[in-house]
Amino acid sequence: MITETPDAPSSTDVPPPPSPPPSPGAMIREARERARLSLEDLAAHTKLARSTLEALECDDYTALLEPVYVRGYYRKCAKVLEIDEARLIAAYSARVSPKAPEPPSKLRLASGTELGSSSRLPVSMAVLAAFVAVVVCALLWFARDGFEQTVPSAPVVTQDHAPTLPPTPVPEVPATGATSGSADAPAPVVEAAGAQQDTPQPAAAGAPAPTVAPASGTVRLRFIQDSWVRIDDATGKTLVNDMRRAGTIQAFDGALPLTVFLGNAPGVQVEYEGRIIDLTPHVRSNNTARLVVPQ
Structure with a gap:
């Protein structure tokens, strides 16, 4: 009996492995x-x-x-x-296999200090320095605002009484003796009387001399924006010290010169004797201005 065995597949019948995709x-x-x-x-x-x-x-x-x-x-x-x-x-x-990012164990700051290290002193010093800087800046800010509001105007010296002249001394006439019987004795007495008549009598010490009142003037303000305004006249009298709203037009009359302070100078128009005053030379970095009218 003859048995038939199946033919073994040849090597040429095996399909080649697929080529890998290009990189x-x-x-x-x-x-x-x-x-x-x-x-x-x-x-x-x-x-x-x-x-x-x-x-x-x-x-x-x-x-x-x-x-x-x-x-x-x-x-x-x-x-x-x-x-x-x-x-x-x-x-x-x-x-490329995905790889989870590893958090850094230490973070180096620009100053060279590493966060996460055992040294905490540089970080504490930096925080303290920043806090001190903030406090100093706040104090300077409030001090500047308070200075602008509380700066007193220049004192004005007024002359209430005219200076009194000291009394002019009158020369004394020597008295004649009781036993003098010469005819020339009355002559010096007559001269002393004449001297007394020619000498001007001093003014009474208690009588005040007349004072000359300072000239007065009017300044007119037009408020384009809200602004704080203070005006003092030459006698030290405060004409206004308050906030004025935008759209307000107001005139102030007082003894010249007038000292004007504006909290928001770019928002105020100042007019004196029909002429608008240029506030640009008087405006500071914080928009306040102080000027004397007339200039």
Whole structure:
């Protein structure tokens, strides 16, 4: 009895293993050569360094940055070389295993101090210095505002009484003796009487001399914006010291000169004797102004 055995399959009937997909570097190199571009040309189009493009074509991932940046490189190359972006990114992802980012154990500050280190003294000193700076700035700010509101006006010296002249001394006439019987004795007596009549009598010490009243004037203010205003006249009298709202027009009359302080000088128009005064030379950095009218 003859049994037939099946023929063993020949080696030629086994299908070859499928070829691996091309690497992303090979895809970029083939597309670049097909477009007749050099590495310098591709670097000019993609704004990438030549060394970065060489690492991409060689699939040298150790010379590249994190995967999120490398995918951006591939997208730029795919756009310039007209490659399927999804296919290029998939080829890269198949060769790189995702790696969870490790949080840094220490964070180095610009000052050179490392957060997380055992030394806490530099950090505490920096926080303390920042707190002191904030407090000093706040004190300076409040002090400047208080100074602007409380600066007293220049004292005005007024003359209430005219100076009194000292009395003019009258020369004494020597008395004649009781036993003198000469005819020349009455002569010096007559001269003394004449001297007394020619000598002006001093004014009474208690009578005040007439005083001249200072001239008065009127300043007119037009408030374009809200502003604090204070006006003192030459006698030291405060004509106004209050807030005025936008749209207000008001005139103030007082003894000249008038000292004017404005809390918001750009929002106020000052007029004296029909002439608008230019406040630009008097405006400070905080928009306040102090001036004397008339100038």
